[in-house]
Amino acid sequence: MSHSPALGFDPAPGNPAAVLTLAKKLLASANSLGEASRVVDALASNSSGWQGEAATAFRASLSRDLPRYLRSAHTSLAEAARRLTAWHDTLVAHRALAARYESQAAAATTEPALADARRLARELAAEHAAAAARVAKTLNAAADRLAPKEPGVFASLWQKITEDPADALSNASAILGAAGALVALACPPAGLAIMLVGSGLSLAALAMHASDPKFRKSLTDGATRGEFDADFWKSSVTLLGDAAGAVPGIGAVASGAKAGTAAARAAMAAAPEASAIASLAPGARSFASTTWSTGLQVQEIESPITAWALRSADPTVRKSVSLAMPVMGAATATGDYLSDSDSVEQASTAADGVRGAVDDLPSAAAKSAHVWSVVRG
Numbered sequence: 356m357s358h359s360p361a362l363g364f365d366p367a368p369g370n371p372a373a374v375l376t377l378a379k380k381l382l383a384s385a386n387s388l389g390e391a392s393r394v395v396d397a398l399a400s401n402s403s404g405w406q407g408e409a410a411t412a413f414r415a416s417l418s419r420d421l422p423r424y425l426r427s428a429h430t431s432l433a434e435a436a437r438r439l440t441a442w443h444d445t446l447v448a449h450r451a452l453a454a455r456y457e458s459q460a461a462a463a464t465t466e467p468a469l470a471d472a473r474r475l476a477r478e479l480a481a482e483h484a485a486a487a488a489r490v491a492k493t494l495n496a497a498a499d500r501l502a503p504k505e506p507g508v509f510a511s512l513w514q515k516i517t518e519d520p521a522d523a524l525s526n527a528s529a530i531l532g533a534a535g536a537l538v539a540l541a542c543p544p545a546g547l548a549i550m551l552v553g554s555g556l557s558l559a560a561l562a563m564h565a566s567d568p569k570f571r572k573s574l575t576d577g578a579t580r581g582e583f584d585a586d587f588w589k590s591s592v593t594l595l596g597d598a599a600g601a602v603p604g605i606g607a608v609a610s611g612a613k614a615g616t617a618a619a620r621a622a623m624a625a626a627p628e629a630s631a632i633a634s635l636a637p638g639a640r641s642f643a644s645t646t647w648s649t650g651l652q653v654q655e656i657e658s659p660i661t662a663w664a665l666r667s668a669d670p671t672v673r674k675s676v677s678l679a680m681p682v683m684g685a686a687t688a689t690g691d692y693l694s695d696s697d698s699v700e701q702a703s704t705a706a707d708g709v710r711g712a713v714d715d716l717p718s719a720a721a722k723s724a725h726v727w728s729v730v731r732g
Contacts, residue, residue, distance in 0.1 A: 361460035362473055366480040367449035369487075374446060378439035385432035392425035431497040438497070442490045449483050521567060524560035525593055526688035528553045528600045533685035536678055539654060547650045554604020561597035564590075585701060592708045596684070599715035606726030607650035615642025649726065656725055658718040680714040 456476040463469035531553035539546025564570045570590055577587035619638030661680075665672065687703040 361457050361463075361469075362453075362476045364476070364480070365453065366456065366476040367446065367453040367483045369446045369450070371443050371446045371450065374439055374443045378436045378443060381432050381439065382436035385429050385436055388425055388429040388432060392429055435494055435497040438490055438493045442486075445486055449479060449486075452479050521560050521563035521570070522593070524556045524563065525597055525600075528556040528560060529596065529681070529684040529688035531556065532600060533681040536681045540678075543651060543654065544647075547647070547654055550654060551604050551607065551650060554601050554607075557597050557600030558605065561594070561601055564594060564597060585704070588708065589700070589704045592704050592711060595711045596707060596715060599711065599719040602719040602722050602726075603650065603653045606653055606722055607646045610649040610726055611642040611644075611646025614645035615639060617641070653722045653725060656718065656722050658714040659721055660713055660717045680710055683710055 453476065456472050456479065460469055460472035460476070463472055531549055535546045535549035535553060537546075538549055570593075573584075573586040573590040574594070576582040577584075577591070615638040618641035622637045658680075683706060687707050
């Protein structure tokens with residue numbers, strides 16, 4: 356039912372008391388956040404006497420995002436409180452005008468007088484609606500600044516990649532390993548090309564991990580202090596995966612390099628009057644062909660453990676199991692980007708550890724032995 360029966364509508368709807376109560380609550384919350392911000396700043400500045408890794412981590416956590424978020428929330432809530440207080444005053448004034456126009460309409464004795472009161476009320480209603488929209492826009496903007504936005508899927512993915520590029524290379528190598536194994540079923544040369552790219556990524560990841568002091572520390576702490584925590588096992592499994600993934604590519608390139616060097620030297624011996632550059636062509640051809648043929652041979656080598664366990668199985672079953680291992684690696688690599696759960700990460704580490712012990716490490720050893728025999732021969 357309309358609160359202005361003579362006008363037929365309410366030109367200035369709203370509850371000034373409720374708006375004022377909300378503004379006071381927002382101001383109190385803003386003051387609390389401001390005090391929390393000052394406490395955090397004081398904690399960060401007064402902890403200089405506390406030394407060690409825990410102290411460094413504590414100061415880093417306080418000095419990164421928390422103070423900025425607290426200040427942003429304080430500013431946003433204080434601004435919202437000011438805007439609501441101003442809206443309360445505007446609402447009171449508008450409702451006073453609405454009451455006056457209602458009185459004029461109720462006291463009107465002629466149709467023109469009633470129409471004039473209603474015209475003024477409609478003008479007030481338009482002004483009231485515009486003012487309310489401006490306040491709503493301001494409050495929405497304050498809410499947007501109140502807290503950090505959760506990144507989108509792609510932004511979150513990119514953030515994880517840039518935060519740890521070495522792990523990103525390891526994961527990319529695992530995914531390419533599965534892709535190469537699947538593609539090789541239909542087109543072995545294409546699968547080999549993918550495998551060589553994945554091996555290159557594994558080698559790059561191995562170099563980056565080995566040069567990371569934090570990564571090395573988790574390993575040395577386990578070896579020297581017996582700190583076999585989650586970081587130790589994750590680093591160990593990652594190092595194993597990087598090394599195993601790099602073996603096929605390194606082996607193929609090593610055998611190709613030996614063959615290419617021998618071909619170049621033979622070309623120079625056969626035509627000593629030719630320039631050294633002329634001998635590069637047969638060397639390059641030998642390098643490419645030997646690298647490719649060795650890569651195809653390495654691609655077919657299975658893990659001795661898997662081969663022994665499935666020695667009496669159907670060839671289709673053996674092929675399915677050999678594919679399951681790289682696919683599992685791709686699944687755990689992808690899982691790193693789909694969840695931040697510690698339990699998921701630990702489960703992935705355990706799965707990768709089992710896969711590495713059963714398949715990656717024995718397979719890498721067998722492939723290394725084969726490549727060594729090729730290089731020595």
